[in-house]
Amino acid sequence: MGVVHVDPQVSNKELRDLLYRGDLILLTRLPAVAGFVAFAREQLAGLFAPHEPRDAHAHHTPAELARILGVWKPQFIHHPRSKALLKAVVTAAGFDPRETMYDVPKPRTSYPREHLTTGIAYAFPWHRDTWYAAPSQQINWWFPVSGLTPQNAMKFDLQSFGRSVDNDSSGFDSYQANRDRLTAASQVGKDTRSRPGARNHVARDEMVVLPDPGQILLFSGAHLHASIENTSGHARYSVDFRIIDRRDVVSGTGAPMGDVQCSGTMLREYRSVDSDEGFPEEFVRRMAGAPPEDAILLFDEKLAAKSTTLVQPAGSS
Numbered sequence: 001m002g003v004v005h006v007d008p009q010v011s012n013k014e015l016r017d018l019l020y021r022g023d024l025i026l027l028t029r030l031p032a033v034a035g036f037v038a039f040a041r042e043q044l045a046g047l048f049a050p051h052e053p054r055d056a057h058a059h060h061t062p063a064e065l066a067r068i069l070g071v072w073k074p075q076f077i078h079h080p081r082s083k084a085l086l087k088a089v090v091t092a093a094g095f096d097p098r099e100t101m102y103d104v105p106k107p108r109t110s111y112p113r114e115h116l117t118t119g120i121a122y123a124f125p126w127h128r129d130t131w132y133a134a135p136s137q138q139i140n141w142w143f144p145v146s147g148l149t150p151q152n153a154m155k156f157d158l159q160s161f162g163r164s165v166d167n168d169s170s171g172f173d174s175y176q177a178n179r180d181r182l183t184a185a186s187q188v189g190k191d192t193r194s195r196p197g198a199r200n201h202v203a204r205d206e207m208v209v210l211p212d213p214g215q216i217l218l219f220s221g222a223h224l225h226a227s228i229e230n231t232s233g234h235a236r237y238s239v240d241f242r243i244i245d246r247r248d249v250v251s252g253t254g255a256p257m258g259d260v261q262c263s264g265t266m267l268r269e270y271r272s273v274d275s276d277e278g279f280p281e282e283f284v285r286r287m288a289g290a291p292p293e294d295a296i297l298l299f300d301e302k303l304a305a306k307s308t309t310l311v312q313p314a315g316s317s
């Protein structure tokens with residue numbers, strides 16, 4: 001049974017436990033989310049002026065869209081305002097800034113299917129973020145910026161939570177993924193990186209949640225979810241980010257990981273909401289094991305900016 005809680009009146013510990021057992025949580029009363037939406041809209045309006053962002057694909061070729069987004073997305077991801085808004089949202093939702101670690105917010109773009117659907121606007125098939133080496137404590141936060149409809153949103157297979165699903169996550173290694181992100185050629189029209197997904201998966205039932213702009217959806221990174229192929233005729237813009245609770249990482253409290261076969265860890269991607277410090281390397285090795293000697297431990301955006309890479313970091317839909 002899948003449960004969606006709307007503004008649950010529970011402690012933060014209870015909230016995390018609800019998520020780890022597969023429930024979804026919709027938060028509708030956080031002014032900071034509306035602030036984040038306004039900031040993203042302002043950015044998109046500037047990017048595509050004088051056209052409406054939701055019709056950007058009608059005015060640009062897929063290659064042009066990839067180029068425009070390839071420049072803008074890293075700027076948005078690392079903008080001080082994005083970071084401040086993320087922290088405001090997490091804190092307002094009741095998470096302890098000293099115990100909560102966050103990963104940078106990722107803007108997502110979904111264009112109608114005959115337009116850009118690879119590389120920077122990749123449409124994710126059924127997957128769990130844990131197949132991308134996310135820890136079992138990962139909580140995903142997802143909110144629409146504009147244009148959300150049932151024909152361009154994301155979907156969940158709630159019944160597959162905690163059940164083994166045939167998948168190819170054994171081909172994913174986080175250290176290799178860091179290497180690939182640095183060396184990939186332009187991804188327009190093709191995509192050769194490892195993207196773990198379910199094999200021939202058919203959901204018995206699909207759940208689609210359509211938050212209004214200003215509302216935010218929380219779900220475990222262990223949920224089976226996918227992008228919906230965009231047949232709406234309009235672009236969809238959304239933002240998502242991930243957090244983990246340090247105490248839960250230490251205690252091993254988290255979502256089921258039964259069918260996860262990937263290697264490596266994304267723990268180094270997280271920063272403290274309070275101090276912006278990452279986990280000590282020794283802590284990561286204790287939790288996730290030692291990396292290969294020549295491993296690229298963290299993807300470096302500055303190095304990536306020097307390449308022609310137009311790729312979207314692994315993660316949500």
Ligand SMILES: [Fe+2]
Nearest residue numbers: 129315316317
């Ligand atoms: Fe995802």
